[in-house]
Amino acid sequence: MSEINLILPSRKSAEFCENRRLQTIQKKFFTHGMLSVFLVLFISGCSQTGDNGYAAGDVRGYNHTSQGINRFTVNGYGGGVRGNTCCILLPDKWSPGLKAHVEWEVDPKTASQFPGYKHWEEYLKWEKEVKASFRKHSAVVDIPEYGEERCGITVHFLACNQIKVTTICDGYGTPNYPIKEPLDMKEPAQCPK
Numbered sequence: 001m002s003e004i005n006l007i008l009p010s011r012k013s014a015e016f017c018e019n020r021r022l023q024t025i026q027k028k029f030f031t032h033g034m035l036s037v038f039l040v041l042f043i044s045g046c047s048q049t050g051d052n053g054y055a056a057g058d059v060r061g062y063n064h065t066s067q068g069i070n071r072f073t074v075n076g077y078g079g080g081v082r083g084n085t086c087c088i089l090l091p092d093k094w095s096p097g098l099k100a101h102v103e104w105e106v107d108p109k110t111a112s113q114f115p116g117y118k119h120w121e122e123y124l125k126w127e128k129e130v131k132a133s134f135r136k137h138s139a140v141v142d143i144p145e146y147g148e149e150r151c152g153i154t155v156h157f158l159a160c161n162q163i164k165v166t167t168i169c170d171g172y173g174t175p176n177y178p179i180k181e182p183l184d185m186k187e188p189a190q191c192p193k
Contacts, residue, residue, distance in 0.1 A: 053092050057152025058084035062172055064158050064185045070134060072104035074153055074165075081157075088153055090167065094146045100165050102155055103138040137161045144178065156181065160191035 059079030063069045069081045077088040091098065111130040115122040143153070144166060151169035156179050158164065170176045 054089040055092055055150070056087040056089055057150060057167070058086055059088045059152055060084050060154040062154065062156045062179075062183065064156060064181050064183050065187065066109070066184075068107035068109060069157050070105040070107055072102060072155060072157075074100050074102050074155060076101075079155065084152070090143075090146075090150060090153065094143070098143045099140050100143050100153060100155075101138065101140050102163055102165070103136065104155075104157065104163075106135045106137060106161070108133055108135060139163050141165055143167065159185045159187050 059074055059077050060083070061069060061072055061079050061081040063081045072079050072081075074088055077085075079085045079088075107130070111133050112126060115126050117123055139162075141163060146167045149169055150167040152167065154166050154168075154172075156164045156166075158181055164179050164181075166178050168176065168178060172179070
């Protein structure tokens with residue numbers, strides 16, 4: 001009968017394994033902790049007051065229409081309808097006559113159906129048709145009065161190529177939010193002139 005030799009870990013090897021496990025956990029904690037600190041500092045950079053009388057804030061957009069909003073700017077600062085974009089500068093103190101010049105590009109979705117990539121020439125023709133259908137708009141609107149608390153600027157794209165802006169920190173749909181139009185607005189048969 002043959003003998004079976006079992007090698008049991010010694011106390012030292014068990015301690016070694018435990019120490020390695022703790023070192024791995026500490027490294028992960030340190031890495032995630034440093035990443036968290038970096039993210040907090042990075043994000044808070046878009047809401048800090050500077051010494052020049054202006055504060056930086058995010059640029060956000062809400063599309064209330066069935067048209068696609070490809071891109072937009074507010075006073076030259078780019079924004080997005082899929083999240084926050086950093087940053088726009090707003091004066092620390094609001095004053096009457098403060099304006100937002102908003103430019104945006106709309107995809108009215110009138111181009112023919114996407115042909116796929118199989119026939120490259122058809123795709124290129126379709127791409128040209130889509131880009132030719134894009135429409136550019138601009139408007140200058142008053143920035144509503146704000147106090148100490150403001151959270152950048154939010155642009156709402158409404159039916160008939162109308163817009164509204166706000167600087168309020170509350171989220172869209174909350175009771176104090178000043179813009180109440182629904183997100184799925186239908187274009188009327190005739191837009192007001």
